[in-house]
Amino acid sequence: MTKNSCVSLTESTRDKTQTFWPDEPIQVSIISDALALATQWTQDQAQHSLEKLTPREEQVLKMVGDGYSSTQIGLKLGIAGQTVNTHVKNIFRKLKVRTRAQAIFTAYECGLH
Known part of the structure; x- marks a missing residue:
């Protein structure tokens, strides 16, 4: 089918x-x-x-799932918060989602923890 x-x-x-x-x-x-x-x-x-994500995007997505803000993620990764937001936008586009919650749910369903 x-x-x-x-x-x-x-x-x-x-x-x-x-x-x-x-x-x-x-x-x-x-x-x-x-x-x-x-x-x-x-x-x-x-x-x-999910397989289309870059290693950095996966890293950002995991941190989003852990509840970190863009600013917190940026500080931990040594990048600007705006760069984190760009990664998040790319994640949304690749996963075809519109919110962080949808991205986290999709990652969880696919085994990315």
């Missing part, structure tokens, strides 16, 4: 759950399989994105 067919199946399943309850085993199985595949695809994409 391709990503597009999985997403399409998942979307159509969501629409239909409003009008019927999937009480037949085959329907439950199809829904379950589609959701599992969508989840796996998302994790695979996140892992691939």
